[in-house]
Amino acid sequence: MGESMSRRLKLQLGGDADMEDRAFPNPFPDYEAAAERQAEEPPCSRTPLSPEELGLPFHSDGKIINNFARRIQTKIKDLLQQMEEGLKTADPHDCSAYTGWTGIALLYLQLYRVTCDQSYLLRSLDYVKRTLRNLNGRRVTFLCGDAGPLAVGAVVYHKLKSDCESQECITKLLQLQRTIVCRDSDLPDELLYGRAGYLYALLYVNTEIGPGAVCESAIKEVVSAIIESGKALSREERKVERCPLLYQWHRKQYVGAAHGMAGIYYMLMQPAAKVDQETLTEMVKPSIDYMRHKRFRSGNYPSSLSNETDRLVHWCHGAPGVIHVLMQAYKVFKEEKYLKDAVECSDVIWQRGLLRKGYGICHGTAGNGYAFLSLYHITQDKKYLYRACKFAEWCLDYGAHGCRIPDRPYSLFEGMAGTVHFLSDILAPEASRFPAFELSSSQRDTKVQKDY
Ligand SMILES: [Zn+2]
Numbered sequence: 466m467g468e469s470m471s472r473r474l475k476l477q478l479g480g481d482a483d484m485e486d487r488a489f490p491n492p493f494p495d496y497e498a499a500a501e502r503q504a505e506e507p508p509c510s511r512t513p514l515s516p517e518e519l520g521l522p523f524h525s526d527g528k529i530i531n532n533f534a535r536r537i538q539t540k541i542k543d544l545l546q547q548m549e550e551g552l553k554t555a556d557p558h559d560c561s562a563y564t565g566w567t568g569i570a571l572l573y574l575q576l577y578r579v580t581c582d583q584s585y586l587l588r589s590l591d592y593v594k595r596t597l598r599n600l601n602g603r604r605v606t607f608l609c610g611d612a613g614p615l616a617v618g619a620v621v622y623h624k625l626k627s628d629c630e631s632q633e634c635i636t637k638l639l640q641l642q643r644t645i646v647c648r649d650s651d652l653p654d655e656l657l658y659g660r661a662g663y664l665y666a667l668l669y670v671n672t673e674i675g676p677g678a679v680c681e682s683a684i685k686e687v688v689s690a691i692i693e694s695g696k697a698l699s700r701e702e703r704k705v706e707r708c709p710l711l712y713q714w715h716r717k718q719y720v721g722a723a724h725g726m727a728g729i730y731y732m733l734m735q736p737a738a739k740v741d742q743e744t745l746t747e748m749v750k751p752s753i754d755y756m757r758h759k760r761f762r763s764g765n766y767p768s769s770l771s772n773e774t775d776r777l778v779h780w781c782h783g784a785p786g787v788i789h790v791l792m793q794a795y796k797v798f799k800e801e802k803y804l805k806d807a808v809e810c811s812d813v814i815w816q817r818g819l820l821r822k823g824y825g826i827c828h829g830t831a832g833n834g835y836a837f838l839s840l841y842h843i844t845q846d847k848k849y850l851y852r853a854c855k856f857a858e859w860c861l862d863y864g865a866h867g868c869r870i871p872d873r874p875y876s877l878f879e880g881m882a883g884t885v886h887f888l889s890d891i892l893a894p895e896a897s898r899f900p901a902f903e904l905s906s907s908q909r910d911t912k913v914q915k916d917y
Contacts, residue, residue, distance in 0.1 A: 489819040493855040496848040522854040537888050540861050544885050551875040560596040562613035562901050567596050568877025579893045593618045605641045606662025616666040620673040646690045653714045656728035660691045668737040672904045708755035709748045718770040722786025731790040734797050764809030778817045779828035784810035788836045823868040824860050826883035835899040857891040
């Protein structure tokens with residue numbers, strides 16, 4: 466017994482050690498602690514406890530308290546300055562949204578969105594011009610290819626009322642379509658390098674400029690190429706019954722948002738993608754359910770169908786990416802099980818989401834914090850706003866935790882620009898959205914004036 470005990474203990478410690486290697490233990494009390502303090506308050510007390518006394522960063526209506534908002538604003542200014550300085554030595558030819566100049570253009574577009582300060586829009590234009598001079602024709606997606614600079618260019622020019630330039634970007638964006646729908650191409654379907662990443666660019670343009678900016682037939686063609694590809698692999702792998710739409714990247718069936726099924730199903734379920742109800746119910750839904758059966762007991766998801774180690778809690782691999790597809794499935798199919806799984810994802814992210822990899826979007830604390838913001842949108846439960854604020858508080862100590870320095874330390878998806886994006890969304894949580902992934906929803910896109 467002693468021996469089996471010690472082996473068990475060792476396994477347990479081994480597991481914890483691996484976890485500690487990837488994430489910091491979360492030092493913050495969870496929301497319930499603050500809520501309990503509120504409940505303990507004697508009913509006869511004359512003045513109700515303030516958010517500060519309760520340890521809450523927001524008022525009862527969800528508005529961020531001034532003190533916390535000021536700390537965030539100061540940090541944004543500080544990080545923007547460091548970022549601009551650091552970018553002076555960044556790769557001049559990297560025009561991607563993921564690690565390059567389009568990502569910086571997107572950040573300034575975001576700051577324009579939340580502050581309405583025109584100078585941010587002009588800043589964004591500077592970076593857009595730079596990217597449009599440097600298109601390289603190698604890749605086709607929003608995050609890593611030419612579709613990113615072209616789609617962001619179309620939107621920035623549109624906002625500046627330069628319709629001719631905007632149209633020119635859209636025309637060039639649509640010229641990429643041929644390689645996307647070509648049946649003989651070995652283009653994958655995932656978000657970073659494949660068809661779903663091109664589809665996002667089309668949907669982004671239509672959401673930001675207006676329906677019809679990209680014609681429906683173009684969207685339809687891309688959607689059907691993605692569906693045909695998923696059906697073909699499912700047939701090949703004899704999974705037609707269990708998982709009618711199956712995808713792979715580099716011969717591996719990835720699950721997560723960046724390279725896997727989660728990112729692809731998420732795009733197919735966007736209302737702007739206009740996938741018909743039958744395809745959604747008969748093809749997408751069972752495939753999502755198949756993916757759900759692969760989740761770990763912790764509530765986290767494997768990086769690929771063949772991987773059985775519960776290790777990564779990133780947007781790219783694991784619960785922080787899969788949670789978005791679950792929330793979208795809940796919106797589309799209106800079944801509680803999807804929301805329940807999303808809530809479990811959020812618990813894993815709360816426990817293991819303060820990553821040693823840093824404060825970025827793809828595999829960092831900011832990207833993980835967005836899971837809470839999105840869950841707050843659909844549940845209106847302050848618990849998730851609270852958790853998002855605590856991840857933002859962690860980001861206020863940027864660089865103080867001894868995290869690894871990413872290869873592109875100032876970029877949108879790996880570095881500082883992504884952290885600023887997340888912090889600026891904390892100031893207007895109702896209108897927040899994960900960059901280059903979530904599409905804006907007009908219902909909650911209220912403009913909020915912020916001073917920084
Ligand atoms: Zn990543």
